[in-house]
Amino acid sequence: MKDIFKIGGRELTSRLFLGTGKYSTNKIVPQVMEAAGSQVVTVALRRVDIDFEEENILNYVPQGCVLMPNTSGARNAQEAIRIARLAKAAGCGNWVKIEVISDNRYLLPDNYETIKATEVLAAEGFMVFPYISPDLMVAKELEKVGAAAVMPLGAPIGSNRGLKTKELIRILIEEISLPVIVDAGIGRPSEAAEAMEMGAAAVLVNTAVATADDPVMMARAFGLAVAAGRAAFLAGPGATQQYAVASSPLTGFLR
Amino acid sequence: MSFYDIYQSYREFDFAGFFAGLTDQDITRIIYKNRLSELDYLALLSPAAESHLEEMAQRAHRLTVQHFGKVIFLYTPLYLANYCVNRCVYCGFAAHNQIPRRKLTLAEVEEEAKLIAATGLKHLLILTGESRQHSPVSYMKDCLEVLKKYFSSISIEVYPLTEEEYAELIAAGVDGMTMYQEVYNPEVYAELHPAGPKRNYLFRLDAPERACRAGMRTIGLGALLGLNDWRTEAFFTGLHANYLQSRYTDVEVSISPPRMRPHVGGFPPRVTVSDKNLVQYILAYRLFMPRGGITVSTRESEELRNRLVKLGVTRMSAASCTAVGGRSHAEGGTNQFDIADERDVPAMVQMLYQQGYQPVFKDWQLL
Ligand code: SF4
Numbered sequence: 001m002k003d004i005f006k007i008g009g010r011e012l013t014s015r016l017f018l019g020t021g022k023y024s025t026n027k028i029v030p031q032v033m034e035a036a037g038s039q040v041v042t043v044a045l046r047r048v049d050i051d052f053e054e055e056n057i058l059n060y061v062p063q064g065c066v067l068m069p070n071t072s073g074a075r076n077a078q079e080a081i082r083i084a085r086l087a088k089a090a091g092c093g094n095w096v097k098i099e100v101i102s103d104n105r106y107l108l109p110d111n112y113e114t115i116k117a118t119e120v121l122a123a124e125g126f127m128v129f130p131y132i133s134p135d136l137m138v139a140k141e142l143e144k145v146g147a148a149a150v151m152p153l154g155a156p157i158g159s160n161r162g163l164k165t166k167e168l169i170r171i172l173i174e175e176i177s178l179p180v181i182v183d184a185g186i187g188r189p190s191e192a193a194e195a196m197e198m199g200a201a202a203v204l205v206n207t208a209v210a211t212a213d214d215p216v217m218m219a220r221a222f223g224l225a226v227a228a229g230r231a232a233f234l235a236g237p238g239a240t241q242q243y244a245v246a247s248s249p250l251t252g253f254l255r
Numbered sequence: 256m257s258f259y260d261i262y263q264s265y266r267e268f269d270f271a272g273f274f275a276g277l278t279d280q281d282i283t284r285i286i287y288k289n290r291l292s293e294l295d296y297l298a299l300l301s302p303a304a305e306s307h308l309e310e311m312a313q314r315a316h317r318l319t320v321q322h323f324g325k326v327i328f329l330y331t332p333l334y335l336a337n338y339c340v341n342r343c344v345y346c347g348f349a350a351h352n353q354i355p356r357r358k359l360t361l362a363e364v365e366e367e368a369k370l371i372a373a374t375g376l377k378h379l380l381i382l383t384g385e386s387r388q389h390s391p392v393s394y395m396k397d398c399l400e401v402l403k404k405y406f407s408s409i410s411i412e413v414y415p416l417t418e419e420e421y422a423e424l425i426a427a428g429v430d431g432m433t434m435y436q437e438v439y440n441p442e443v444y445a446e447l448h449p450a451g452p453k454r455n456y457l458f459r460l461d462a463p464e465r466a467c468r469a470g471m472r473t474i475g476l477g478a479l480l481g482l483n484d485w486r487t488e489a490f491f492t493g494l495h496a497n498y499l500q501s502r503y504t505d506v507e508v509s510i511s512p513p514r515m516r517p518h519v520g521g522f523p524p525r526v527t528v529s530d531k532n533l534v535q536y537i538l539a540y541r542l543f544m545p546r547g548g549i550t551v552s553t554r555e556s557e558e559l560r561n562r563l564v565k566l567g568v569t570r571m572s573a574a575s576c577t578a579v580g581g582r583s584h585a586e587g588g589t590n591q592f593d594i595a596d597e598r599d600v601p602a603m604v605q606m607l608y609q610q611g612y613q614p615v616f617k618d619w620q621l622l
Contacts, residue, residue: 022324024611049407049617052375073619075472075505082622102505104546158322211320 019206155185196229509548
């Protein structure tokens with residue numbers, strides 16, 4: 001069975017999105033993308049240096065990949081909107097990941113400002129991917145104002161702590177019709193697989209790959225884990241049971 | 256409430272007694288804590304922690320890579336003017352020093368900007384001496400109009416301003432401000448600043464907070480190492496950073512540990528701060544503020560800066576020049592202090608790549 005992920009007007013075969021921050025060199029990005037089999041890459045516009053060929057991260061995004069600029073650095077909706085428009089004007093396409101962060105200690109997203117930015121940008125025709133703290137009402141509101149997906153965090157950015165918000169993400173997956181893409185906090189391939197098994201549409205990983213001793217090998221591991229988790233979800237895992245099913249049932253006589 | 260209240264709360268604190276009571280076990284426990292308290296930070300600045308530097312370094316390195324990645328931001332300073340009405344005893348630009356004074360014309364600003372921009376650098380730090388007459392806020396704004404064309408982010412390191420003045424400069428394109436308190440101890444401060452408006456300790460101490468209130472994106476702090484006991488000065492610098500980060504959560508706070516360098520005035524440092532001391536300060540701060548920026552300038556030597564890349568530092572200046580107009584007119588100008596690392600941008604880039612780090616030239620853009 002071919003499992004195609006349709007999102008933002010694109011058809012994707014990989015459900016692993018990758019970030020481009022924190023690498024020791026931009027040159028490694030194409031290798032990492034290839035090893036992971038990833039087709040979506042997020043880039044911080046604040047780091048895009050158009051005038052400087054060698055250091056311009058856009059020159060390292062492989063052909064055919066979807067570029068998802070993010071609004072990292074934005075402290076409120078207004079700044080996020082301005083960054084998104086700048087990205088579009090710079091030729092970065094119409095996908096945008098909204099990151100509004102006004103807390104520099106934990107880098108937690110500001111859900112309220114994120115909704116405001118999403119509403120404006122979706123109305124302008126952007127495919128908006130908002131990064132949020134997992135909250136059902138916020139996700140519903142984002143759905144209403146036209147987001148293309150919601151991107152709840154598993155744990156604070158760069159923390160590699162895994163799926164700390166698992167229960168809340170599960171509720172989003174159950175209640176929201178938009179794709180739920182787990183973003184931030186995933187530190188190990190097993191955690192990515194777990195998110196996929198739960199029914200996440202995709203996961204976004206950056207720190208765990210970029211800061212691994214061997215980023216290319218780690219990217220491959222994540223690619224495999226995401227595919228495995230997705231397959232498990234599609235296969236419909238058997239229910240887990242607290243007690244063994246007795247071979248001589250207590251209610252058998254009711255037949 | 257001001258940071259001064261926090262400072263005051265430690266006035267009676269027995270630092271020597273606290274240091275004397277620390278055991279090796281205390282230090283080890285603190286190194287692996289998730290979140291450090293103020294006194295934990297002080298413990299890591301203690302003599303007792305000196306025998307744990309390697310452990311601290313391993314942890315600091317991991318935390319830095321986790322939060323910032325294998326990247327170092329590069330920026331360069333541009334001295335706009337060296338007129339100064341203060342008499343800071345440790346500075347080459349002090350009013351009593353007989354040096355040629357000048358300020359750049361807008362044409363000269365443009366000339367310098369072009370030279371810097373050609374190196375690829377996008378973050379600029381502009382500096383002036385303290386003279387409201389020669390380098391007023393209006394002059395800085397005129398310069399910003401020129402500089403905005405060449406740089407994506409411009410910070411200021413100028414005399415303390417009012418909140419309204421900071422807001423004016425932000426509107427004109429500034430996104431960062433650096434303010435070295437020089438010395439947190441008010442008595443030592445008074446001795447070292449015998450004349451001029453800089454004598455006003457509190458107006459300087461509260462300047463970063465005024466800038467935060469005005470909406471500045473990034474704030475840099477520091478004590479000039481060599482003027483007073485480094486352990487307590489490092490402690491208060493960290494506390495100041497923590498104070499601002501807690502109240503202005505959307506501001507990026509960073510510190511810098513500048514050590515005194517030779518200059519025209521010839522004032523010798525009062526205390527010696529060794530490389531080992533400097534490293535201990537950087538490591539302790541990284542463990543206390545895992546996401547805080549740490550800047551190391553070209554005051555430090557090439558060899559030391561190379562080593563510091565992996566010890567928690569996040570920003571470095573490159574191709575610095577501390578003389579007014581020194582880039583376009585090599586013959587003119589007196590340096591504020593002598594720089595130690597004279598490498599140009601390509602040499603810095605090469606060093607970073609060799610260490611497995613990426614140089615970042617642009618990390619913000621004017622919106
Ligand atoms: S440190 Fe600054 S204020 Fe003091 S004399 Fe030097 S330039 Fe003037």
